[in-house]
Amino acid sequence: MRRIWLGLIIPAALLAGWWAITALGVVKTYQLASPAQVARELVSLAQDGTLAGDLGASITRVVIGFAIGCALACSLGILVGLSRTAERIVEPTLQAIRAVPSLAWVPLILLWLGIGEDAKITLVAIGAFFPVYVNFVAGIHNVDRKLIEVAEVFGLSQVERAWRIVLPAASPGLLVGMRVGFTQAWLFLVAAELLASTKGLGYLLMQGEQITRPDEILVAILLLALCGKLTESGMRAIERRSLRWTDTLGTAS
Amino acid sequence: MKAIEVRGISRAFGDHTIFEKLSLHVGHGELVALLGPSGCGKTTILRCLAGLDKPDTGWFNVNGESGIVFQEPRLLGWLDVRGNVAFAARTPEERARVDELIELVGLTSATKKLPKELSGGMAQRTALARSLVRNPHVLLLDEPFAAVDALRRYELQRQLRAIVEARGLSALIVTHDVDEAIFLADRILVLGGEPATIRTELQQGANREHLLAALASDGKDDVATSARTTC
Numbered sequence: 001m002r003r004i005w006l007g008l009i010i011p012a013a014l015l016a017g018w019w020a021i022t023a024l025g026v027v028k029t030y031q032l033a034s035p036a037q038v039a040r041e042l043v044s045l046a047q048d049g050t051l052a053g054d055l056g057a058s059i060t061r062v063v064i065g066f067a068i069g070c071a072l073a074c075s076l077g078i079l080v081g082l083s084r085t086a087e088r089i090v091e092p093t094l095q096a097i098r099a100v101p102s103l104a105w106v107p108l109i110l111l112w113l114g115i116g117e118d119a120k121i122t123l124v125a126i127g128a129f130f131p132v133y134v135n136f137v138a139g140i141h142n143v144d145r146k147l148i149e150v151a152e153v154f155g156l157s158q159v160e161r162a163w164r165i166v167l168p169a170a171s172p173g174l175l176v177g178m179r180v181g182f183t184q185a186w187l188f189l190v191a192a193e194l195l196a197s198t199k200g201l202g203y204l205l206m207q208g209e210q211i212t213r214p215d216e217i218l219v220a221i222l223l224l225a226l227c228g229k230l231t232e233s234g235m236r237a238i239e240r241r242s243l244r245w246t247d248t249l250g251t252a253s
Numbered sequence: 254m255k256a257i258e259v260r261g262i263s264r265a266f267g268d269h270t271i272f273e274k275l276s277l278h279v280g281h282g283e284l285v286a287l288l289g290p291s292g293c294g295k296t297t298i299l300r301c302l303a304g305l306d307k308p309d310t311g312w313f314n315v316n317g318e319s320g321i322v323f324q325e326p327r328l329l330g331w332l333d334v335r336g337n338v339a340f341a342a343r344t345p346e347e348r349a350r351v352d353e354l355i356e357l358v359g360l361t362s363a364t365k366k367l368p369k370e371l372s373g374g375m376a377q378r379t380a381l382a383r384s385l386v387r388n389p390h391v392l393l394l395d396e397p398f399a400a401v402d403a404l405r406r407y408e409l410q411r412q413l414r415a416i417v418e419a420r421g422l423s424a425l426i427v428t429h430d431v432d433e434a435i436f437l438a439d440r441i442l443v444l445g446g447e448p449a450t451i452r453t454e455l456q457q458g459a460n461r462e463h464l465l466a467a468l469a470s471d472g473k474d475d476v477a478t479s480a481r482t483t484c
Contacts, residue, residue: 245330
């Protein structure tokens with residue numbers, strides 16, 4: 001309980017500061033809406049169904065895009081992690097692609113795939129791919145060679161070694177990658193929606209800017225913060241549950 | 254045919270020859286200790302026998318299924334004691350043996366524990382049970398109790414000797430601990446020099462039994478002293 005209270009100190013202070021600034025008229029209302037205005041906007045967006053539509057569209061894109069990016073990253077990661085040859089073939093190219101600031105892909109993908117769902121899901125998948133891939137490969141490379149020898153002594157096949165030793169031993173890296181990948185997926189979603197969209201939280205942001213509605217922008221930002229925080233906490237909970245076996249500082253209770 | 258037979262094996266890492274033209278054997282039902290200082294190549298010999306390394310020249314044969322216990326327990330952290338012992342099982346018959354082996358090494362109350370919750374001795378006992386799942390004829394042991402504290406080590410040594418005798422196993426144990434070699438082995442091979450060769454061979458037989466008799470009446474310290482004076 002104490003942990004939760006401690007975490008609430010800064011948000012509460014921010015909220016109080018925000019309220020004070022707007023109530024005292026320090027900033028213009030068209031630049032920063034008051035907490036009450038934002039709350040009213042949230043309620044009205046919720047009542048006319050816009051909110052559900054935007055939120056639903058964004059969550060669907062993130063979940064599908066993340067699933068695709070994650071699946072690709074896992075398949076390629078296991079190949080590169082286990083085979084030196086595959087690593088030599090794939091790694092230089094992937095490193096070069098990774099060196100491009102990731103958001104630079106947005107215009108190109110929009111040009112190729114148009115402004116439909118495909119483009120946005122592809123971008124989210126790209127966003128999720130790299131953190132998952134990088135952390136998974138690192139996790140595989142960090143597997144203790146001594147455990148592989150145990151498999152060797154018992155005469156396990158290559159596939160069995162991968163499945164029964166390498167994968168579980170690399171799972172901490174994979175799960176960290178998935179958590180970071182999910183955060184990255186939200187980032188790419190907003191980028192895609194800001195540029196070309198008729199629905200979604202990114203669209204809400206852009207619309208708010210165009211029609212000078214700071215309350216609408218803040219509603220979108222708060223919802224993004226909430227979604228991001230929820231996925232992050234969810235992923236952390238999964239990590240804690242499935243990594244109870246690890247003997248590290250992070251999992252000590 | 255011998256349980257383990259090694260004829261003239263040599264192994265070098267780069268310019269450094271670890272051992273040259275080394276021969277040894279372990280008879281059926283015999284527990285042989287390979288005794289020598291750290292870094293003299295004992296472990297490399299054992300790794301060759303386990304198929305984890307290859308001698309550059311020479312010939313060796315391990316008769317039948319072998320089980321190995323490493324210096325570290327090398328348990329799989331995400332599996333509990335039961336899962337780790339069952340890891341090596343391939344057939345339903347071998348799987349059925351798991352609980353019996355856990356009982357044999359005295360870990361029945363810790364069956365559901367994860368490796369991180371085990372003491373060094375418990376972890377090594379889990380590893381020993383795992384090495385027995387396939388009902389091996391030969392046991393290869395690489396300083397298995399080196400990381401366990403002295404009191405527990407004595408317990409484990411006794412347990413190991415009892416298991417080897419009860420199951421009619423043949424075993425080769427690598428150790429740098431003179432007491433351990435004397436206490437456990439029917440025969441001791443003393444390894445030394447560069448490249449390493451077998452310096453001396455010590456048939457224990459009666460000495461071991463004296464030792465055990467002394468052990469039954471006195472404490473461990475007395476035994477260690479009497480062991481040093483008798484050999």
